[in-house]
Amino acid sequence: xxxxxxxxxxxxGKSSYEAVTYAKKMGDSVVVLTNGNEEESxxxxxxxxxxxxxxxxxxxxxxESGQICDLISKVAEQHGINTIVFxxxxxxxxxxxxxxxxxxxxxxxxxxxxxxxxGHIDVNVFSGKAIAKVSINSDKKIISLLPNSIPLEKNETTxxxxxxxxxxxxxxxxxxxxxxxxxDIPLPEAELVVSAGRGxxxxxxxxxxxxxxxxxxxxxxxxxxxxxxxWRPHHEHVGQTxxxxxxxxxxxxxxxxxxQHLAGVNGSKVIVVINTDPEAPFFKAADYxxxxxxxxVLPKLNESMKKFMAQNN
Amino acid sequence: MKILVxxxxxxxTTSKISFSDxxxxxxxxxxxxxxxxxxxxxxxxxxxxxxxxxxxxxxxxTVGTQADDPIIRKALAIGADNAVRVDAQPSxxxxxxxQLSEYAKENAYDLILLGKETINYNGSQVGGMMAQLxxxxxxxxxxxxxVNGDSLTLESEVPxxxxxxxxLTPCVVSCAKGMAEQRIPNMRGIMAARTKPLSVVSPVxxxxxxxxxxxxxxxxxxxxxxxxxxxxxxLVDLLHxxxxxx
Ligand SMILES: Cc1cc2nc3c(=O)[nH]c(=O)nc-3n(C[C@H](O)[C@H](O)[C@H](O)COP(=O)(O)OP(=O)(O)OC[C@H]3O[C@@H](n4cnc5c(N)ncnc54)[C@H](O)[C@@H]3O)c2cc1C
Ligand SMILES: Nc1ncnc2c1ncn2[C@@H]1O[C@H](COP(=O)(O)O)[C@@H](O)[C@H]1O
Numbered sequence: 001x002x003x004x005x006x007x008x009x010x011x012x013g014k015s016s017y018e019a020v021t022y023a024k025k026m027g028d029s030v031v032v033l034t035n036g037n038e039e040e041s042x043x044x045x046x047x048x049x050x051x052x053x054x055x056x057x058x059x060x061x062x063x064e065s066g067q068i069c070d071l072i073s074k075v076a077e078q079h080g081i082n083t084i085v086f087x088x089x090x091x092x093x094x095x096x097x098x099x100x101x102x103x104x105x106x107x108x109x110x111x112x113x114x115x116x117x118x119g120h121i122d123v124n125v126f127s128g129k130a131i132a133k134v135s136i137n138s139d140k141k142i143i144s145l146l147p148n149s150i151p152l153e154k155n156e157t158t159x160x161x162x163x164x165x166x167x168x169x170x171x172x173x174x175x176x177x178x179x180x181x182x183x184d185i186p187l188p189e190a191e192l193v194v195s196a197g198r199g200x201x202x203x204x205x206x207x208x209x210x211x212x213x214x215x216x217x218x219x220x221x222x223x224x225x226x227x228x229x230x231w232r233p234h235h236e237h238v239g240q241t242x243x244x245x246x247x248x249x250x251x252x253x254x255x256x257x258x259x260q261h262l263a264g265v266n267g268s269k270v271i272v273v274i275n276t277d278p279e280a281p282f283f284k285a286a287d288y289x290x291x292x293x294x295x296x297v298l299p300k301l302n303e304s305m306k307k308f309m310a311q312n313n
Numbered sequence: 314m315k316i317l318v319x320x321x322x323x324x325x326t327t328s329k330i331s332f333s334d335x336x337x338x339x340x341x342x343x344x345x346x347x348x349x350x351x352x353x354x355x356x357x358x359x360x361x362x363x364x365x366x367x368x369x370x371x372x373x374x375t376v377g378t379q380a381d382d383p384i385i386r387k388a389l390a391i392g393a394d395n396a397v398r399v400d401a402q403p404s405x406x407x408x409x410x411x412q413l414s415e416y417a418k419e420n421a422y423d424l425i426l427l428g429k430e431t432i433n434y435n436g437s438q439v440g441g442m443m444a445q446l447x448x449x450x451x452x453x454x455x456x457x458x459x460v461n462g463d464s465l466t467l468e469s470e471v472p473x474x475x476x477x478x479x480x481l482t483p484c485v486v487s488c489a490k491g492m493a494e495q496r497i498p499n500m501r502g503i504m505a506a507r508t509k510p511l512s513v514v515s516p517v518x519x520x521x522x523x524x525x526x527x528x529x530x531x532x533x534x535x536x537x538x539x540x541x542x543x544x545x546x547x548l549v550d551l552l553h554x555x556x557x558x559x
Contacts, residue, residue, distance in 0.1 A: 010471075010472050010473050013472075062476075063471065063476065065441070065444075065450070065451050065452075065453065066450055066451070069445070089472070090453070090454060090469075090470075090471050090472065093437040093441075093453055093454065094441055094451055094452075094453035094454075095441070096438075096441070097406070097410075097437070097438040097439070097440065097441030097442045097445070098441040098442070098444060098445040098451060099445075100407065100438070100441075100442065100522065101407065101410070101441075101442045101445035101446055102445055104522070105522070106407075106521075106522035106523040107406070107407075107438060107522065107523065108523065109435075109436045109437060109438055110435060110436070118526075120526050122529075123435075124435065125433060125434050125435060125528070126324070126330045126432075126433050127326065127432050127433075127435065128531075129330040129530075129531075130330050130332070130528050130529065130530055130531070131528065131529045131530075131531060132434075132525045132527075132528050132529075133525065133526045133527050133528070133529070134523050134524070134525055134526065135523065135524055135526050136522065136523050137520070137521060137522055137523060137524060138522050172450035172480060172481070172484075173450050173452060173478050173479075173480050174478060174479040174480065175476060175477070175478055176466070176477040176478060176479050177476075177477045178474050178475070178476050178477070179474050179475045179476075179477070180473060180474045181473060181474045181475065186472045186473070188472075191558075192558070192559070216559065234456075234470070234490060234491060235470055237490070240326055240350075240432055241350055241351070241490060242490070244435070248558040249552065249556070249558040249559065259326050259327055260326050263326065263432075266531075269556075269558060270552070270556045270558045272548065272552075273537075283537050284534075284537070285534060286534075286537040287534070287535070287537060287538065287556065288537065288538050288539075288540055288548060288551060288552075288556075289537045289538070289539050289540065290539070290540050290541075290542050290548070291539065291542065292542030293542075296542065297542050297545070300542070300543070300545040301545040301548065301549075303545070304545040304546045304548065304549045305545075305549055305559075307546070307549075308549045308553065308559070312553075
């Protein structure tokens with residue numbers, strides 16, 4: 001039996017279904033563990049991807065790494081579980097290493113492949129410039145799957161939802177408040193991303209980026225200087241010092257393509273670059289390039305996208 | 314406040330990444346190392362700011378070999394009081410966390426700061442492992458940290474917002490952007506760093522939990538296809554028909 005822990009405090013995202021798909025493809029039965037107050041009908045949707053059971057602990061309603069670690073480790077012990085799968089998100093980044101230490105289970109953070117016939121798992125290293133094959137030396141194993149790394153696969157399974165009651169260690173981290181940010185699609189999960197850089201000259205020009213993103217149902221991102229000077233919020237900053245994403249499509253307008261920027265986006269399946277400068281380094285990493293002024297190209301692309309969407313939806 | 318900052322090295326981002334010994338070893342020839350940016354810009358600088366406002370000390374620690382001493386001196390030049398090097402090749406995150414924790418345990422720190430991840434292995438593992446080994450609370454990817462006596466207020470970016478937490482020291486915090494502004498060492502700092510204490514300690518026995526078997530370079534990108542800026546219909550067609558991403 002494989003245990004998948006998912007965070008449902010912000011709803012059940014695509015990356016959760018990916019984690020269940022991944023576990024199912026490992027070939028064993030899959031049970032899911034979560035916490036919070038997600039509704040039963042939503043939780044049972046995990047059965048569509050192969051989960052037989054979802055266990056939910058309704059008392060932990062905030063991100064408390066210590067308690068979540070305690071929860072997973074107690075459930076794993078009760079069920080004699082040797083393999084635990086996470087989606088590589090902010091919760092797993094805190095909890096999986098704690099759990100790894102507690103269970104003496106080797107951890108592969110940010111896995112991008114299933115274990116091969118030798119049990120080796122691929123991860124991106126050197127900011128996406130290389131791939132390492134990692135072996136886990138312990139009997140117990142923890143794998144944290146990078147979002148957008150494997151295609152979702154349906155596997156209709158009857159799924160029961162079970163409320164867990166389990167005494168947990170005391171909470172040491174107190175949540176004082178939460179500031180909500182707007183922004184519809186979480187960037188790490190987005191399949192389509194429209195991004196722009198200093199070439200857009202000022203925050204007042206982001207309307208055309210947002211329009212295109214809206215037409216496509218894409219998330220928006222930006223280069224570091226743009227978030228540093230406050231044109232765009234920090235959480236949009238991608239790259240070596242921001243977040244790393246691997247959408248199916250990354251459209252970059254007015255971004256030069258510095259190596260530190262590429263580090264965060266070179267896992268994208270397809271890259272489109274719009275830049276006035278034919279020498280911009282980004283063209284070397286691009287699949288499709290447009291030498292042109294973003295101020296003209298983005299609205300035109302938006303029009304073409306609209307036409308396409310109207311025909312195909 | 315007695316603060317320990319864990320520092321790791323990482324290859325300068327412009328380094329060419331290649332491998333030797335049948336792709337089992339990172340080829341270090343010609344690679345310039347820097348202090349991992351998260352450790353330097355955020356963890357270390359915030360530690361110094363805290364010391365400047367409430368007093369205390371800032372010790373930096375790294376698990377590494379003598380070849381890493383220049384990195385340590387650089388961090389000392391930015392302002393840490395003293396440095397410790399656990400004399401070992403860090404072979405996996407657990408091994409590293411174990412070495413760091415053993416030292417931390419003996420010296421009773423109020424606060425242990427790390428970077429959110431190393432940019433070579435991008436694992437975000439060491440902090441959580443240390444917290445568990447030391448039985449301390451762990452706040453990851455914090456973008457703000459304020460000290461009020463023996464309690465800390467922290468902010469962390471989560472999907473959909475920013476969460477504000479309160480936690481008592483001692484604890485372990487991994488630091489991300491927003492925590493502090495980068496500091497450039499000045500001449501005085503660089504001079505002073507030469508004589509600041511750097512103690513070298515021996516590693517404790519510890520087994521790796523994971524190992525890297527081999528490395529690969531990603532497939533070369535095929536040639537970039539250029540599209541006429543006046544023909545965005547063609548781009549959309551290609552994205553749909555050829556690339557199949559929309
Ligand atoms: C240690 C370190 C870490 C870093 N981390 C990151 C990171 O995580 N993410 C990141 O993004 N950067 C990072 N950087 C910064 C990075 O090196 C670049 O400086 C940055 O990515 C450049 O941003 P940009 O492309 O938006 O701006 P610029 O380099 O100024 O490029 C603007 C581009 O827009 C083009 N342009 C101008 N006008 C137009 C127009 N009208 N239409 C179309 N194109 C136009 C120009 O030709 C140019 O190519 C880091 C740097 C360092 C040293
Ligand atoms: N060899 C090391 N010595 C000291 N600290 C380290 C070492 N490796 C990693 N760290 C710390 O752990 C953080 C997270 O690293 P990682 O888990 O490798 O992503 C880094 O930002 C450093 O603060």
